[in-house]
Amino acid sequence: MEQVQQYLSQLQVTESLSEDVVYDESDEEPEATDFEITGCLNHRVAADGSFSFLLCGRGLKSGGEWFRDDDCKCEYILAKYLHARNLRTLYGYCRVSSLKQDNPDAVSLDAQEASLRAEAAQGPFNRIKIFKIKASAYRGIPSALQDIADSAQPGSAILIYRVDRLSRNINLYLSLLDELDQRDINIGSCTDGITYRTHKIDFMQLILNGQRESQTNGDKQRMANQFKRDRGDEHIGGTRYGLMYYRKPDGSKGLCENAEEQQVLTYVQSHTVEHSFKHFKHRGIVKRGRPWSRDMLKRAGALR
Secondary structure, three states: OHHHHHHHHHHOOOOOOOOOOOOOOOOOOOOOOOOOEEEEEEEEEEEOEEEEEEEEEEEEOOEEEEEEEOOOOOOOHHHHHHHHOOOOOOEEEEEEEOOOOOOOOOOOHHHHHHHHHHHHHOOOOEEEEEEEEEEOOOOOOOOOHHHHHHHHHOOOOOOOOOHHHHHOHHHHHHHHHHHHHEEEOOEEEOOOOEOOOOHHHHHHHHHHHHHHHHHHHHHHHHHHHHHHHHHOOOOOOOOOOOEEEEEEOOOOEEEOOOHHHHHHHHHHHHHHHHHHHHHHHHHOOEEOOEEEEEEHHHHHHOOO
């Protein structure tokens, strides 16, 4: 750690926040449930390697109920259960920024996952748990990564597609990386072919490279936003549901109602959340490419 701090001191790293950059973490809140998980009683592994867990807790049957791994929202409980049985988990962490950066090296979440699974299959791990998020890792640690860090047990590992997919802010992530390393949780990069434990300086240099790129993109975004303000645009960034942009005669952009989305809002506001949820799910109606959740419907009911 002392070596790391000396290296940062020599580089004189400073944190720069870009106020006009839009960070698009998912606006979907966790679904409300009628039960609370308190423990794991058993597990089973399918032929394809996927796990299911017998969970117990308030609101569940007395003997517990089975859940697919992807449907479990209690990673800390699962990680402790597996660690007690000497079963190791490899966490695959896939991330794309919400920013539409002109980066020729950008790789989709699905492509990142495919690479991580291929790499993970060669390791000595019993379970592979993939997290895929669309969020910035510059201003704060994404909740998915924090969940991994809080849950991971000694002997487990975190695999990322590229070091800059983990973070683009060395100041924010240094303590997290060192804490995980001290807890015997290794962090490796699939593309860069290094781990934090064995290549700390190289690891940090790649984060710094990503941080410089983020700062450059932030400058570009601020310039673009200032141009739009000077042009007279009524709004900058994404529009709320039910509204859309239109081009004015002078070239600036104004806001108007989106007729199709307004029809959806009218339906939501004239039916219960549960009715709307089932209706939209059955008919495949989505919100700008994303399935409607009950929480999204509750917020939509307050619009207009």
